[in-house]
Amino acid sequence: MIEKLLVPTDGSETSRKAAKYAFSLAALSGGSVTLLSVINRDLFIGKPTIPATMTPTHIVESLEDFLRQAAEQDMQELEKLGGQKGVGTRQVIRYGHPVEEIIKEAEREKADLIVMGSHGKSALNAAVLGSVTFGVIHTDTKIPVLIVRRS
Ligand code: ATP
Ligand code: MN
16 A cells, blocks of 8 residues: 655755665665755745846756756665665655645655655754645645654
C-alpha cells in the first residue's frame, strides 16, 4: 500500500531525518522513494529584495547554479543512505514555489505518502511548524502526509 514515497528535501537535518524514516518504511513495504528539491526563485528575486527586472540574468543564473549543485549533492548523499537499506531512489529538481511543486509532483507520480520534516533550514525555529509543511498539509489533496519531528 505504501509503495511510492515522496520526500521533499531542503538539505536540512530534519529533512534528512524524514528521508531516513521514509527509507525504513520503503524497506518494509518493498517500495521506492522520490527525493524532491525545489529551488525557490522568490528567495532571491522579487519585492523584498531586488526587483526581478533589476536583477542581472547572469546573477540569477549563477545563484540558481549554486542552489542546484547544493540540492544535487544533498540528494546524492540521501540516495546513498537509501542504498544502504536496499531502497531505490529517484531524484527530482523543480523550480518554483515549494508547496505547489511538492503537491504537483506527488499527484503526478501518484505518491502513496509524502514524508517531510516539521522544520527545515530556516533559522526561525520558534514556529511550531515550518511554512512549507504547513502549506502542504493545508492543501486540498488526498495524498497523506507524514511529518517527522526535528530532534
Ligand atoms: P520556514 O521556511 O517556514 O521559515 P523551516 O525552514 O524551518 O521554516 P520548512 O521550510 O517548512 O520549515 O521545512 C519543513 C520541511 O519541508 C523540510 O524538512 C523539507 O522536508 C520540506 N522543504 C522545505 N523547503 C523545501 C524545498 N525548497 N524543497 C523541498 N522540500 C522542502
Ligand atoms: Mn524553509
